[in-house]
Amino acid sequence: MLEVSDLHLKIGDALILNGVSFSAQAGDSIGIIGPNGSGKTTLFNCLSGFVLPFQGSVSLRGENITHTPPYLRAELGVGRVFQSFGIFREMTVLENLVVALESRAGVLRTFFPWSTTSRMIRAQAKEFAAQVKLDGKLSQRAGMLSGGQMRLLEIVRALAFGAEVFLLDEPTAGVSPKMKDEVAALISHVQTLGKTTLIIEHDINFVQSFSKRVLVLDQGRVILDDSPENVRKNDLLREIYFGK
Amino acid sequence: MEYIIHLAILVGIYLILAQSFNLTIGLGRMFNLAHVASYALGAYVTALASTELEMGFGRCLISSALVSGLFAILLGGIALRLAGDYFAIGTLAFASIVSALLINWKSVTKGVLGIPGIPRPEIGGVALYDNLQFGYVVGVLVIVSLTVLYFVFSSPFGRVLRGQAEDQLAMMALGRDVRLINTLGFFIASAFAGVAGALFAYYINYIDPSSFSFSEMVFLVTIVVVGSPGSFWGCVVATFFLVLLPEPLRFVDLPSSILGPMRQLLHSIVLLSVVWFNRAKLFPAQREV
Numbered sequence: 001m002l003e004v005s006d007l008h009l010k011i012g013d014a015l016i017l018n019g020v021s022f023s024a025q026a027g028d029s030i031g032i033i034g035p036n037g038s039g040k041t042t043l044f045n046c047l048s049g050f051v052l053p054f055q056g057s058v059s060l061r062g063e064n065i066t067h068t069p070p071y072l073r074a075e076l077g078v079g080r081v082f083q084s085f086g087i088f089r090e091m092t093v094l095e096n097l098v099v100a101l102e103s104r105a106g107v108l109r110t111f112f113p114w115s116t117t118s119r120m121i122r123a124q125a126k127e128f129a130a131q132v133k134l135d136g137k138l139s140q141r142a143g144m145l146s147g148g149q150m151r152l153l154e155i156v157r158a159l160a161f162g163a164e165v166f167l168l169d170e171p172t173a174g175v176s177p178k179m180k181d182e183v184a185a186l187i188s189h190v191q192t193l194g195k196t197t198l199i200i201e202h203d204i205n206f207v208q209s210f211s212k213r214v215l216v217l218d219q220g221r222v223i224l225d226d227s228p229e230n231v232r233k234n235d236l237l238r239e240i241y242f243g244k
Numbered sequence: 245m246e247y248i249i250h251l252a253i254l255v256g257i258y259l260i261l262a263q264s265f266n267l268t269i270g271l272g273r274m275f276n277l278a279h280v281a282s283y284a285l286g287a288y289v290t291a292l293a294s295t296e297l298e299m300g301f302g303r304c305l306i307s308s309a310l311v312s313g314l315f316a317i318l319l320g321g322i323a324l325r326l327a328g329d330y331f332a333i334g335t336l337a338f339a340s341i342v343s344a345l346l347i348n349w350k351s352v353t354k355g356v357l358g359i360p361g362i363p364r365p366e367i368g369g370v371a372l373y374d375n376l377q378f379g380y381v382v383g384v385l386v387i388v389s390l391t392v393l394y395f396v397f398s399s400p401f402g403r404v405l406r407g408q409a410e411d412q413l414a415m416m417a418l419g420r421d422v423r424l425i426n427t428l429g430f431f432i433a434s435a436f437a438g439v440a441g442a443l444f445a446y447y448i449n450y451i452d453p454s455s456f457s458f459s460e461m462v463f464l465v466t467i468v469v470v471g472s473p474g475s476f477w478g479c480v481v482a483t484f485f486l487v488l489l490p491e492p493l494r495f496v497d498l499p500s501s502i503l504g505p506m507r508q509l510l511h512s513i514v515l516l517s518v519v520w521f522n523r524a525k526l527f528p529a530q531r532e533v
């Protein structure tokens with residue numbers, strides 16, 4: 001499904017990714033952990049196409065997308081949930097979903113607001129909102145939601161858009177403990193739909209509950225790629241987090 | 245009565261000009277400082293096409309819209325590559341180039357002397373020298389333009405403009421080609437500025453570079469800010485309010501050398517106070533990536 005090979009990336013003069021390789025099969029769920037600044041978000045940005053590597057490649061379903069612009073990757077199925085919340089706060093909850101569904105439906109079919117497609121999109125948007133219990137807040141500004149609700153909205157929006165590979169960057173950051181369970185439940189739901197999920201998380205327990213496989217990133221390299229149990233046991237993990 | 249018709253035509257031209265500006269700066273939050281340059285291009289194209297080439301009304305309007313629109317594509321192609329504040333500076337550079345051309349390319353634009361004798365448009369063989377008749381034509385064009393712009397504002401396209409203003413990366417991650425959409429937004433806005441320019445040239449029959457100075461740009465910013473950036477109806481109300489605001493000054497016994505600066509001063513005071521009272525909303529704290 002997703003093949004990442006030998007990614008090297010610089011920001012300015014700093015080498016941020018230093019040879020990242022891994023692959024994910026369709027339906028896989030992979031946890032990604034690593035200390036602050038180890039390059040996790042940058043790796044996602046590279047997969048989303050926001051930054052380009054100077055060496056190495058990314059391919060999706062066998063198609064080389066290393067230099068494909070972000071919007072085309074999205075169309076190919078790369079979905080993103082941002083560490084710093086990627087919802088449109090000035091829009092309503094409903095519009096946040098509508099904007100994704102309209103993008104999927106294309107320009108021609110959504111050109112006239114009175115078209116059947118446009119009406120269908122509104123109905124679908126409401127269903128997606130209901131999935132995350134936001135159907136009571138459809139016309140509320142999304143910026144008024146709690147951190148947890150924003151996260152739920154963003155994940156369900158990627159689902160509405162039709163993403164196949166979900167890049168979830170710290171989905172529980174800024175989420176209250178109570179809402180964490182709901183975010184977890186939604187991610188499980190996404191997985192049962194057969195989607196491929198890559199989840200960046202600091203909390204290895206959280207990662208373990210979703211992923212049969214964990215990548216450990218340190219200084220722009222994958223230093224471990226194993227089952228959560230083995231990663232836990234590995235001394236390298238303690239080393240990079242706490243020093244020797 | 246002539247006076248009221250005059251004001252109505254003026255308001256009409258500014259309704260098109262300000263609302264199209266609102267599309268880029270208000271809805272898309274692209275700090276485009278070249279909108280008046282688009283307006284000027286539209287005015288000059290119609291002025292030249294109707295005097296030198298004796299082109300008809302429809303053709304002049306379309307040429308103005310196209311030339312201004314193409315200008316925006318050129319402008320967008322370059323300025324949209326610039327991030328943040330540099331974008332505004334890039335558009336400002338384009339605006340300066342246009343005003344330098346208007347003043348210095350004398351063989352075409354006649355420089356500061358301007359272009360006199362622009363004939364009123366003819367419809368059905370009758371030239372619209374009667375302001376009331378010309379006013380009707382402006383009225384129809386204003387309604388058509390605002391309807392189209394309203395449609396753009398509330399369309400999926402408008403939603404993308406609004407969304408990318410908040411978060412370009414998130415919009416790209418939802419499969420939207422943000423650069424293309426911004427350029428298209430630029431094109432539409434600028435083409436309507438061109439139409440406004442054409443109407444302006446037809447109306448006052450004589451144009452020179454002084455009508456398209458930087459204070460005109462400040463005036464447009466004032467309208468959009470007073471109307472709340474991105475708000476369609478706010479912009480409409482603000483246009484009426486600000487175009488008509490200095491009018492009572494006319495009835496005070498003041499020489500015109502004072503009247504002009506008074507008008508600008510009034511607009512600046514309005515702009516300053518609105519910006520001051522809405523500063524938290526207009527300049528929200530920057531979000532981190």
Ligand SMILES: Nc1ncnc2c1ncn2[C@@H]1O[C@H](COP(=O)(O)OP(=O)(O)OP(=O)(O)O)[C@@H](O)[C@H]1O
Pocket residue numbers: 011012016034035036037038039040041042043083
């Ligand atoms: N736009 C940028 N300009 C300069 N340096 C950057 C930029 N983005 C990231 N970096 C640097 O790249 C390194 C990796 O950053 P990245 O955000 O990928 O880390 P991360 O693993 O996601 O960290 P965190 O756990 O804090 O989210 C950091 O040292 C950071 O300072």
Ligand SMILES: [Mg+2]
Pocket residue numbers: 040041042083169
């Ligand atoms: Mg990060």
